[in-house]
Structures are given as structure tokens and as C-alpha cells.
């Protein structure tokens with residue numbers, strides 16, 4: 686069977702994902718993020734389980750990650766079954782020099798935020814295209830369906846543009862793993878990510894937006910680069 690060669694971006698994702706898998710030691714509980722870069726980490730984690738007899742369990746952040754872990758044979762537990770999570774490993778859509786993030790391209794950011802909060806340490810794996818000097822968006826926002834018109838009005842009052850995320854191979858809105866709707870909000874600019882995160886999260890009906898500013902002190906970023914992974918932070 687022939688496999689097509691990886692693009693430079695996918696090579697960078699693999700580099701970052703494989704490096705993150707090295708941080709996992711025997712007995713750890715791991716928060717398993719969502720997306721293509723985390724998928725590489727899980728592939729390497731599975732190899733380590735097989736080759737080294739590593740004993741770990743994962744807490745998944747999405748149905749996609751649950752399905753991948755089950756296909757690979759990575760042991761899973763529910764959040765309610767663990768007292769703490771040692772490390773969460775997750776991807777990002779944008780990250781700034783202070784390690785503030787935008788997440789949620791995969792509509793998994795609500796569970797990702799819960800798992801990041803429950804974890805002692807957060808490792809973000811990314812390719813270089815995710816690095817920016819200032820976050821710009823779009824900012825994914827999960828909202829309860831009843832609130833849609835109200836939240837759109839409130840966001841429009843802040844300026845910028847807001848769209849309802851549409852399904853691919855599904856007519857109508859994307860429905861999250863939690864049964865909610867996703868908006869993608871592009872503000873005119875994001876000079877104050879903490880302020881915008883709070884403002885959006887305070888709108889009634891918003892479950893959570895994809896700006897993550899509160900985890901910077903426990904965050905390590907691994908960027909896959911041509912000459913090897915680059916580590917930023919802890």
C-alpha cells in the first residue's frame with residue numbers, strides 16, 4: 686500500500702506531537718486534546734505503550750479523540766473517575782508570545798478548557814503557522830441554541846463579524862459534542878485577549894469561547910520545526 690508523503694505542515698505537526706509523547710511517564714493520567722497534531726501524539730503514545738509497556742490512561746476531550754484512542758487501544762477513563770490529570774496535551778489555532786491561545790476549530794474547546802483546567806500542566810503542540818504576534822481570530826464560541834439571536838446581537842454590538850458555523854456533509858449548523866451551536870466571531874482586533882475572553886463568556890447563552898488566557902503559567906508549547914522541535918515556556 687502506498688502512502689502519500691507528508692506536507693511540510695504535517696511533518697511539523699508530527700514533530701511536535703511525537704515530542705509531546707516523550708513527556709508522558711508511567712502511571713500518568715493524560716488529558717487528550719482534539720485535532721490533527723494531537724493525533725500524532727496519540728500515535729506515538731500508542732507505540733510507547735506497546736514498546737515500553739507504559740501504563741497510562743487518557744481523558745478524551747471529544748468524540749473524535751475517543752474514537753481515535755479506542756482504535757489505537759489507548760486506555761480511557763472519564764473525568765469523573767480521576768482525582769487529577771497530570772498533563773493535558775492539546776493543539777491550538779493561534780498562540781501569541783505570552784502563550785495565550787485561540788482554540789475551537791474542531792468545536793471541542795468547551796471540553797478542552799475543562800480538561801486544561803483540571804490538569805496540572807498543559808502542553809500545546811503546533812506547527813509554526815499557529816504562532817502570531819497578536820491573536821486575531823476568528824474566535825469560536827459555543828452557545829446554547831436558544832440564545833443564538835441574542836448572542837449574535839451582543840457580538841455585533843462589539844463590532845466585527847459573526848457567522849454561524851455550518852456543517853460539512855450536513856445541512857445547517859454544526860452541532861457540538863455537547864449539543865450546542867458554534868459561532869465564529871471575528872472582532873476588529875484583539876488588543877486585550879483577557880478582556881475579550883471575559884466579555885464574551887459573560888454574554889448569557891455563551892457556554893465558552895475559544896480564547897484561553899488563564900493557563901499561561903502552566904503551559905509549555907512545542908512547535909515542530911525543520912531542525913527539530915522548539916520548546917517555549919516551562
Ligand code: 5RP
Pocket residue numbers: 718719720721722723775776777778787788789790791792793794797
Ligand atoms: C479543536 C482544537 C484543536 O486543538 C485546534 O484546532 C488545533 O487543531 P490541529 O492540531 O488539527 O491544527 O482546538 O477544537
